[in-house]
Amino acid sequence: MAVTRSDLYQRARRLIPGGVNSPVRAMRAVGLDEPLFMRSGAGALIEDVNGNRYVDWVLSWGPLLFGHADAATLAAVEEALRRGTTFGAPTEGEVELAQEIVDAVPSIEMVRMTSSGTEAAMSAVRLARAATGRDRLIKFAGNYHGHVDALLASAGSGLMTLGIPSTPGVPRGVAGETIVLPYNDVDAVAAAVARYGEGLAAIIVEPVAGNMGVVPPEPGFLEALRTLCDACGALLVFDEVITGFRVARGGAQERFGVRPDITVLGKIVGGGLPAAAFGGRAELMERLAPVGDVYQAGTLSGNPLAVAAGTSVLRRLRDPAVYEALEARGARLEAGLAPFGCVQRVGAMMTLFCQDGPVRDDADAARSDTERYGALFRHVLARGVYLAPSQFECMFVSLAHGDEEIDRTIEAVGGFFGH
Ligand code: PMP
Numbered sequence: 001m002a003v004t005r006s007d008l009y010q011r012a013r014r015l016i017p018g019g020v021n022s023p024v025r026a027m028r029a030v031g032l033d034e035p036l037f038m039r040s041g042a043g044a045l046i047e048d049v050n051g052n053r054y055v056d057w058v059l060s061w062g063p064l065l066f067g068h069a070d071a072a073t074l075a076a077v078e079e080a081l082r083r084g085t086t087f088g089a090p091t092e093g094e095v096e097l098a099q100e101i102v103d104a105v106p107s108i109e110m111v112r113m114t115s116s117g118t119e120a121a122m123s124a125v126r127l128a129r130a131a132t133g134r135d136r137l138i139k140f141a142g143n144y145h146g147h148v149d150a151l152l153a154s155a156g157s158g159l160m161t162l163g164i165p166s167t168p169g170v171p172r173g174v175a176g177e178t179i180v181l182p183y184n185d186v187d188a189v190a191a192a193v194a195r196y197g198e199g200l201a202a203i204i205v206e207p208v209a210g211n212m213g214v215v216p217p218e219p220g221f222l223e224a225l226r227t228l229c230d231a232c233g234a235l236l237v238f239d240e241v242i243t244g245f246r247v248a249r250g251g252a253q254e255r256f257g258v259r260p261d262i263t264v265l266g267k268i269v270g271g272g273l274p275a276a277a278f279g280g281r282a283e284l285m286e287r288l289a290p291v292g293d294v295y296q297a298g299t300l301s302g303n304p305l306a307v308a309a310g311t312s313v314l315r316r317l318r319d320p321a322v323y324e325a326l327e328a329r330g331a332r333l334e335a336g337l338a339p340f341g342c343v344q345r346v347g348a349m350m351t352l353f354c355q356d357g358p359v360r361d362d363a364d365a366a367r368s369d370t371e372r373y374g375a376l377f378r379h380v381l382a383r384g385v386y387l388a389p390s391q392f393e394c395m396f397v398s399l400a401h402g403d404e405e406i407d408r409t410i411e412a413v414g415g416f417f418g419h
Pocket residue numbers: 061115116117118119121144145146147157206210211239240241242266267276
């Protein structure tokens with residue numbers, strides 16, 4: 001008999017903390033006793049080990065802009081695979097991917113690859129501190145930048161889902177250098193800059209928040225961050241791990257027309273394999289070793305398989321029709337779900353908050369009815385639709401989601417709300 005989810009979970013729990021390698025995968029927040037164990041995916045569909053198929057709105061939390069097992073991505077990876085999996089020396093593929101990133105993202109002249117968004121965010125912070133000779137950071141409550149010590153305070157994503165405002169293991173001194181402010185609150189940022197500006201290395205922000213559910217920047221918010229950074233000599237860091245290549249080819253900085261000093265990328269940049277990156281002006285990036293003295297490194301950084309996948313995806317994003325299609329699909333989904341709660345969307349990222357809204361910051365997001373969201377999750381799951389297993393995450397629209405998948409989802413959600 002084939003292995004089932006229950007068998008696997010029993011074994012996993014004995015071998016891996018909580019049975020999962022990343023906390024939100026436990027799916028407890030939506031009331032599941034056991035997480036789904038996935039076996040395969042094709043396009044917008046994912047199949048679990050019990051053989052159930054779902055329309056997948058998680059898509060590995062964002063990387064898969066062309067859906068699961070996308071043929072062109074697989075072909076690029078297979079081609080690279082035959083030549084070997086890793087060399088620990090420069091390859092042509094890295095140069096190709098760097099070119100794609102530099103061509104796409106307005107503020108990036110040079111880029112350094114890492115294996116995860118966490119590493120990229122951590123390195124961006126180190127670079128900002130080195131470049132300014134200052135230590136303090138401003139971050140926003142409900143934003144998530146990976147599990148970097150200095151950035152874990154009042155973070156979104158799994159910490160918000162599990163209600164962990166600050167995690168043990170972060171030295172007090174490190175946390176003490178981070179000032180946490182409400183998202184979209186220009187006055188709070190201005191006051192903090194007036195008080196701490198001289199010692200401020202960077203303001204780091206998700207230019208569209210995705211880790212407390214989707215919260216767009218209010219008009220003027222990103223512009224104000226730019227102005228305040230310039231006024232006090234701090235650097236502006238956009239964490240575009242989710243928004244990069246998603247809300248526009250050039251990310252949120254293209255869509256909203258505000259240029260950060262440093263950009264953090266992940267997810268789509270690796271085409272579904274482990275890759276992330278950070279980049280900025282050449283003069284700033286050349287502070288990194290071996291040109292400069294700021295150390296940053298990685299055994300598998302710029303991995304040949306990951307850069308092959310990333311390059312295959314990014315090249316196809318040069319066609320503006322991609323973003324027109326994503327916008328149209330996002331709009332269809334948004335229109336269909338709008339009657340059932342507060343739907344917030346920017347391009348191909350969207351959240352249905354179980355509340356009236358609007359949601360401008362983490363305090364607003366926290367007013368959502370998470371019990372109801374959990375019930376919604378379970379209702380639609382039983383009807384073949386897999387939503388994010390937490391209220392405080394996004395639905396990721398892809399080019400693999402056609403009208404049929406979108407309409408099935410709207411019908412399933414509508415059924416829960418009695419429509
Ligand atoms: N920044 C943002 C905005 C993210 O959404 C994430 C992950 N969801 C990260 C950083 C961390 O990336 P990773 O999980 O690859 O370490």
